[in-house]
Amino acid sequence: MSKIAFVFVGLSVFLFCGCENLGPEEPMEFDLLDGPIDGLSISEQKRFLAGDIAFNDDVFTVENGLGPLFVGTSCVSCHSGDGKGHPFNQLIRFGNNDLDLSAMPTIGDGRNQIQNKALPGFEPETVPHGVPFSILVAPAVTGLGLLDAVPDEEIMALADPMDEDGDGISGRPHYNLTPEFTKIRENSVPQGDNYIFRFGKKANSYDLLHQTVGAYNQDIGITSLFDPIDPFSGLEVDPEISTKTLNDVVFYLKTLKAPISRNQMDPDVIAGKELFKSVQCAACHTPTLTTGYSPIKSLSFKEFHPYTDLLLHDMGLGLDDGFTEGNVETSEWRTPPLWGIGLSANSQGGQMFLLHDGRASSIEEAIEMHGGEANNSKARYISLAPEEKSQLIKFINSL
Amino acid sequence: MYMSPKICAVLFMVHICVSTISAQIKYKDSTKTSMNMDAVYDRPFLTFDKFPVNLGGYLEANSIYSIEDGLSEGLSFQARRLTLFVSASISKRIKFLTELEFENGTEEIAIEFASMDIALHPLLNLRGGIVLNPIGSFNQNHDGPKWEFVERPDVSTNLLPATFSNAGFGIYGKAYKGDWTLGYEAYLTNGFDTSIINNEEERTFLAAVKENSARFEDNFSGSPLLNGKLAIKHRKIGELGISYMGGAYNRKEIDGLQVDTGSRRVDVLALDLNTTINKTGTGLIGEMAYIWVDVPDTFTQQFGNQQAGFFVDIIQPVLKTKILDWEEAILNLSLRTDYVDYNIGKFAQTNTDIGDDLFALTPALSFRPSPQTVLRINYRYQWQQDILNNPASRTATWYFGISTYF
Numbered sequence: 001m002s003k004i005a006f007v008f009v010g011l012s013v014f015l016f017c018g019c020e021n022l023g024p025e026e027p028m029e030f031d032l033l034d035g036p037i038d039g040l041s042i043s044e045q046k047r048f049l050a051g052d053i054a055f056n057d058d059v060f061t062v063e064n065g066l067g068p069l070f071v072g073t074s075c076v077s078c079h080s081g082d083g084k085g086h087p088f089n090q091l092i093r094f095g096n097n098d099l100d101l102s103a104m105p106t107i108g109d110g111r112n113q114i115q116n117k118a119l120p121g122f123e124p125e126t127v128p129h130g131v132p133f134s135i136l137v138a139p140a141v142t143g144l145g146l147l148d149a150v151p152d153e154e155i156m157a158l159a160d161p162m163d164e165d166g167d168g169i170s171g172r173p174h175y176n177l178t179p180e181f182t183k184i185r186e187n188s189v190p191q192g193d194n195y196i197f198r199f200g201k202k203a204n205s206y207d208l209l210h211q212t213v214g215a216y217n218q219d220i221g222i223t224s225l226f227d228p229i230d231p232f233s234g235l236e237v238d239p240e241i242s243t244k245t246l247n248d249v250v251f252y253l254k255t256l257k258a259p260i261s262r263n264q265m266d267p268d269v270i271a272g273k274e275l276f277k278s279v280q281c282a283a284c285h286t287p288t289l290t291t292g293y294s295p296i297k298s299l300s301f302k303e304f305h306p307y308t309d310l311l312l313h314d315m316g317l318g319l320d321d322g323f324t325e326g327n328v329e330t331s332e333w334r335t336p337p338l339w340g341i342g343l344s345a346n347s348q349g350g351q352m353f354l355l356h357d358g359r360a361s362s363i364e365e366a367i368e369m370h371g372g373e374a375n376n377s378k379a380r381y382i383s384l385a386p387e388e389k390s391q392l393i394k395f396i397n398s399l
Numbered sequence: 400m401y402m403s404p405k406i407c408a409v410l411f412m413v414h415i416c417v418s419t420i421s422a423q424i425k426y427k428d429s430t431k432t433s434m435n436m437d438a439v440y441d442r443p444f445l446t447f448d449k450f451p452v453n454l455g456g457y458l459e460a461n462s463i464y465s466i467e468d469g470l471s472e473g474l475s476f477q478a479r480r481l482t483l484f485v486s487a488s489i490s491k492r493i494k495f496l497t498e499l500e501f502e503n504g505t506e507e508i509a510i511e512f513a514s515m516d517i518a519l520h521p522l523l524n525l526r527g528g529i530v531l532n533p534i535g536s537f538n539q540n541h542d543g544p545k546w547e548f549v550e551r552p553d554v555s556t557n558l559l560p561a562t563f564s565n566a567g568f569g570i571y572g573k574a575y576k577g578d579w580t581l582g583y584e585a586y587l588t589n590g591f592d593t594s595i596i597n598n599e600e601e602r603t604f605l606a607a608v609k610e611n612s613a614r615f616e617d618n619f620s621g622s623p624l625l626n627g628k629l630a631i632k633h634r635k636i637g638e639l640g641i642s643y644m645g646g647a648y649n650r651k652e653i654d655g656l657q658v659d660t661g662s663r664r665v666d667v668l669a670l671d672l673n674t675t676i677n678k679t680g681t682g683l684i685g686e687m688a689y690i691w692v693d694v695p696d697t698f699t700q701q702f703g704n705q706q707a708g709f710f711v712d713i714i715q716p717v718l719k720t721k722i723l724d725w726e727e728a729i730l731n732l733s734l735r736t737d738y739v740d741y742n743i744g745k746f747a748q749t750n751t752d753i754g755d756d757l758f759a760l761t762p763a764l765s766f767r768p769s770p771q772t773v774l775r776i777n778y779r780y781q782w783q784q785d786i787l788n789n790p791a792s793r794t795a796t797w798y799f800g801i802s803t804y805f
Contacts, residue, residue: 023465023466023469023471023795024466024467024468024469024780024793024794024795025469026468026469026470027468027469059598059599059600059601061597061598061599062593062597063597066597070699072699072701073601073699073701074601077601077699077701077786080785080787080789081789086746086749086787087746087748087749088700088746088747088748088749088787089699089701090748117697117698117699118697118698119597119698120593120596120649120659120660120663120695120697120698121658121659121660122697123697124697346789346790347787347789348787348789349751349754349787349788349789350788350789351749351751
């Protein structure tokens, strides 16, 4: 009967050799948003990994600086799988409804985002009574390095603030004052002291460092060398995150790959792509941009397809939440990239929460809520035959 | 291999004792009358002729290879734990037992148990010191060699804190009638702290309290944790237990100053079952737990206020025979089912279900040359969903492990 013992040992060895075949398969590369752009050097991959860990694994607690007021406890809690977020972790920003009024209703640190959650024993902030506000649902953070490396000139070439071509669409860049810590991009084209801002729903961040410093401070209550003011007390405190980690996260965001499109050979998708142009969606959701020089070789001089012009557009009353941010009007929003939108449901819990506050639960709904400069385009979409509509939607889902 | 001086010293002492005194292993098969509550004493001990001291312990080690969504970190070997226990009959009716655990080498050294028992009557015993909180059955009956699986059950480690012990006092006792035994335990111990909703797991996590070693000298909340268990056993059918623990986990005042808006509770209810189907010899072990935590609604929904989970082990001996020199070697085929929902409820904003759950199936093949030693092969397949209910991440893990009393 000692055979049994041998069988047991033999089986163990056998199973160990065959174990790789019995594991779950890797999801297809094009179904995932996480992962670096191609061609990073080994040292760049190491930095990517360090940033990946800080973004996806670092959870903040009382001990490492969380709050006392905050919105989320980690980057990933809002940007799950680097994809779009869920309304349960929404941000709330508020402000004046008039760009000429400089005074902002102030609470806490005097900035325009409330920290709507609090550690036990603290009271979270609420929007001051009667003040207009927006709910914001987190966007995907993929491919941002490419957007970051687009030269100002290219953005300016897409702008048409006076609608000189008469197509009813008049995008403009958001010019604003950069915080002291920003390193201005080479070849920037300022207007006086104001530079083109390009990240955020109202394009209120200059670059990814600006956005990341703000995210740590305003979303998690984590102070840094660059933004040492505690949102709760309004006082300067010690940095709660190292500058290295901050830089690693910025590097990670810069080198996250762009979403990979799917089903490009499907005849419906091909037809939808044409419709996208003919019904004027492409006038704002610019299909192709190119980067200039970047110190990260994989980002330099690349053509890519984000479906955004990085410009602000008046989106009409329906999407007007009544508050201004920086120099952005109440009805203006920056065109969001459409790449990766077909994967949104995979990070939003099986549903879709589109537009800045997640109010649209499908691509159709999102289009139907377009207004203002997009009115013409929306009207053309609505007049499409049902089959054409579904081709257009299929195309957007393939991005 | 590096070994800390502490471990070396302890091992050396054990070695001396074993080799100089004529030792005999006494393994009592007391499975018929003993219950989960007796597990700490119901172990193989080395007893020595002229000493009132008994020594024992167990070792658990394994290799692990896991693949998460197609990616593997490679093969690792783990020396999970080395546990030593020493018991002593101090005088008539007074005994002492302590259990020291070294986890992952010397990364975590814990006194899991160190208590004195005074027997007044079978119905009334006093116990004090560092006690294992009687919640569920795994917490009390967790020795590696007793199980067919390398991993501890998820409900017992990730919902309930496994090997959760605290400084405290209590009473226990048993009553017998025919084939029936009824046991009870009731303790007051130090309790939880705010780490259960402030931790890097980013979820309500009772086990986070184990990080706080100050819990042996200081009760964070200032009010005791009440813990009680009632268990009934039939010699031929099996054992059923129901247990409860609850108390405050935060502190409302420090030095007379108010530091929180109110006192907040954590309450836990657990059911455990242990039976053998006589006809087939099939063993069934299971435990379920439900947890309520009073999480302020001004805090993030990331941390749930209700959790639940269970595990069930089905153990089928397929062979009992003499193998090599082992008189009664056993080959078992087993299956474990794990389920844990870390966050029960609906999102306030969308009224949709909050995710954050885990389901795993673990088929196992284990070989017991003798009751005290087990060699096991496990294959665990796990589906884990994040808080938003996004597509589950899937992990397959192979284990090969040993666990033995010594």
